[in-house]
Amino acid sequence: MKRIAVLTSGGDAPGMNAAIRAVVRYSIYNGLQVFGVKRGYKGLIEGDLKEMTIPSVGDIIHRGGTILRSARCLEFQEEIGREKALNILNIFKIDGLVAIGGDGTFRGAMALSEMGFPVIGVPGTIDNDLSYTDYTIGFDTSVNTVLDAVTKLRDTTSSHERVSVVQVMGRNCGDIALYAGLGGGAEAVIVPEVEFDMDKLSENVSSSMNRGKNQSIILVAEGVGSAEEICKKLQEKTGLEARTTILGHIQRGGNPTSNDRVLASKLGQKAVQCLIEGKSSRVVGIRSNEIIDMDIHEALKMERKFDMNMYNLINILAR
Ligand code: ADP
Numbered sequence: 001m002k003r004i005a006v007l008t009s010g011g012d013a014p015g016m017n018a019a020i021r022a023v024v025r026y027s028i029y030n031g032l033q034v035f036g037v038k039r040g041y042k043g044l045i046e047g048d049l050k051e052m053t054i055p056s057v058g059d060i061i062h063r064g065g066t067i068l069r070s071a072r073c074l075e076f077q078e079e080i081g082r083e084k085a086l087n088i089l090n091i092f093k094i095d096g097l098v099a100i101g102g103d104g105t106f107r108g109a110m111a112l113s114e115m116g117f118p119v120i121g122v123p124g125t126i127d128n129d130l131s132y133t134d135y136t137i138g139f140d141t142s143v144n145t146v147l148d149a150v151t152k153l154r155d156t157t158s159s160h161e162r163v164s165v166v167q168v169m170g171r172n173c174g175d176i177a178l179y180a181g182l183g184g185g186a187e188a189v190i191v192p193e194v195e196f197d198m199d200k201l202s203e204n205v206s207s208s209m210n211r212g213k214n215q216s217i218i219l220v221a222e223g224v225g226s227a228e229e230i231c232k233k234l235q236e237k238t239g240l241e242a243r244t245t246i247l248g249h250i251q252r253g254g255n256p257t258s259n260d261r262v263l264a265s266k267l268g269q270k271a272v273q274c275l276i277e278g279k280s281s282r283v284v285g286i287r288s289n290e291i292i293d294m295d296i297h298e299a300l301k302m303e304r305k306f307d308m309n310m311y312n313l314i315n316i317l318a319r
Contacts, residue, residue: 001032001095001096001275001276001278002032002033002093002095003032003033003034003035003092003093003094003095004023004027004032004033004034004035004094004095004096004097004098004272004275005034005035005036005037005044005049005089005092005094005096005097005098006020006023006024006034006035006036006037006052006068006097006098006099006100007036007037007040007041007043007044007068007097007098007099007100008020008040008066008068008069008070008100008101008124009040009041009070009071009072009073009099009100009101009104009105009108010040010070010072010101010102010103010104010105010124010125011070011101011102011125011126011127011252012064012065012066012070012124012138012252013102013124013125013126013136013137013138013139013141013142013252014064014065014126014137014138014141014142014252014253014254014255014256014257014260015124015137015138015141015256015260015261015263015264016065016066016068016070016100016124016137016138016264017057017060017061017063017064017065017066017067017256017264018060018061018137018256018260018261018264018265018268019100019122019124019137019264019265019267019268020036020052020057020060020066020067020068020100020268021057021060021061021265021268022264022265022266022267022268022269022272023098023100023122023268023271023272024036024052024053024054024056024057025054025057026268026269026272026273027272028053028054030272030276032272032276033051034051034052035049035050035051035052035092035094036049036050036051036052036056036067036068037049037068038050038068038069039068039069039070039071039073040068040069040070040071040072040073040101040105041071041073041075041076041081041085041108042071042072042073042075042076043068043069043071044076044085044088044089045073045075045076045081045084045085045088046088047088047091047092049088049092049094061261061265062255062256062261063255064141064252064253064254064255064256065253066100070101072104076108076111077108077111082108082111082112082115083115085112086112086115086117089117095118095275096117096118096119096120096275096280097109097112097117097118097119097120098119098120098121098122098268098271098272098275099119099120099121099122100121100122100123100124100137101121101122101123101124101125102123102124102125102127102129102130102136103125103129103130103300105121105124106121106123106130106283106296106299106300107300109121109283109296110281110296110297110300113280113281113296114281117280118275118278118279118280118281119280119281119296120271120274120275120279120280120282120283120284120293121271121282121283121284121296121299122137122264122267122268122271122283122284123136123137123267123283123284123285124136124137124138124264125137125138125139126138126139126141126142126169126176126251126252127139127169127170127171127172127173127175127176128173128175128176129170129172129173129175129304130283130285130299131299131302131303131304131305132283132285132287132294132298132299132302133283133285133286133287133292134285134286134287134288135259135263135286137256137260137263137264137267138252138256138260139175139176139179139260140256140257140259140260140263141254141255141256141257141260142169142176142251142252143176143179143180143183144257145247145250145251145253145254146166146168146176146180146184146219146247146251147180147183147184149166149245149247149250150166150180150184150186150217150219151184153166153217153245154215154217157215157216157217157243158214158215160241161209161214161215161240161241162215162216162240162241162242162243163187163205163209163215163216163217163218163231163234163235163238163240163241163242163243164215164216164217164218164242164243164244164245165218165220165227165230165231165234165242165243165244165245166217166218166219166220166227166244166245166246166247167220167221167222167227167244167245167246167247168180168219168220168221168222168247168251169221169222169247169251169252170191170192170221170222170223171192171221171222171223172192172223173192173193173221173223173304174189174190174191174192174193174194174221174223174224174306176221176251177189177190177191177219177220177221178191178306178307178310178311178314179310180219181219181314182310182313182314182317184217184219185217185317185318186217186218186219186314186318187204187205187208187216187217187218187318188201188204188205188218188219188314188315188318189218189219189220189221189311189314190218190219190220190221190224190230191221191223191224191306191311192221192223192224193304193306193311194306194308194311196224198230198233198234198237199237201218201234202233202234202237202238204315204318205218205234205238205240206237206238206239206240208318208319209238209240216240218230218234227244227246228244231243231244263286266286266291267284267285267286267291270284270291270293271284274293279293281295281296281297282294282295282296283295283296283299285299
């Protein structure tokens with residue numbers, strides 16, 4: 001292993017820069033040359049690679065987004081696209097690739113490794129929807145962004161004795177709603193993993209407001225459906241004033257938290273170590289506070305475990 005490349009792909013996540021920095025500097029520390037690929041698999045197909053140096057990743061550990069940029073690339077999903085990418089990797093004499101991204105990025109990494117090229121995946125996505133790892137890079141920052149927004153919303157929600165229905169990101173995974181719900185003292189969270197009962201929710205909200213609560217915050221993961229609809233129904237059923245807030249892309253931005261920076265640095269190191277050890281087709285992650293690597297096929301097959309205890313605790317503590 002003499003030369004490696006690193007790319008970020010799919011949805012950007014705070015902490016991706018810290019991961020790039022770790023990959024670049026840990027590689028150079030180990031005597032490797034390292035190339036940055038612009039715009040994920042798209043840049044790989046187009047040959048948009050540039051050698052990275054110690055100063056080229058200076059002053060980025062604290063920045064959100066990704067200096068390498070990201071893109072979605074349909075062409076890479078076809079074998080012909082991946083062959084073009086392989087050709088570029090050969091032209092640049094690259095021996096291994098670190099792909100930072102989510103589920104889709106990992107499927108791309110798996111497909112490339114099946115063509116015989118060593119690839120290691122680093123989980124970078126705010127959704128926390130990769131089952132094999134307890135946390136993904138960007139998730140903690142995103143939860144903190146939602147918490148900050150919920151804290152601000154509480155002021156106006158309580159002043160007007162309203163209900164706030166807040167839509168957060170998470171198409172198949174309700175972890176952002178779950179963690180921000182527990183940390184933010186939400187009345188309830190509505191997530192794709194648990195069927196929800198509109199009548200029961202309305203009853204709970206009404207009875208707690210009748211008991212003297214001056215506000216209710218409800219977090220809805222986007223995968224469940226329209227927060228606007230839920231808000232309307234809640235207003236009809238309870239007679240309370242309710243408002244919707246859709247947080248949108250602010251959840252992807254901002255300076256990464258210390259947890260995300262530390263996780264990104266450790267996972268970046270682990271990915272390079274895997275390549276140096278001659279491993280391929282692996283993903284790195286954190287499990288029970290230990291940095292691990294595992295087979296990419298197995299990782300993608302694993303079923304997500306939803307934390308029902310946290311979900312129930314939100315309801316218990318909201319009373
Ligand atoms: P994320 O990595 O955040 O889940 P996407 O799902 O958009 O984001 O995936 C990022 C990129 O990974 C896609 O644009 C595509 O180039 C590549 N990709 C996704 N799925 C596959 C697949 N099944 N085979 C090959 N490449 C894929």
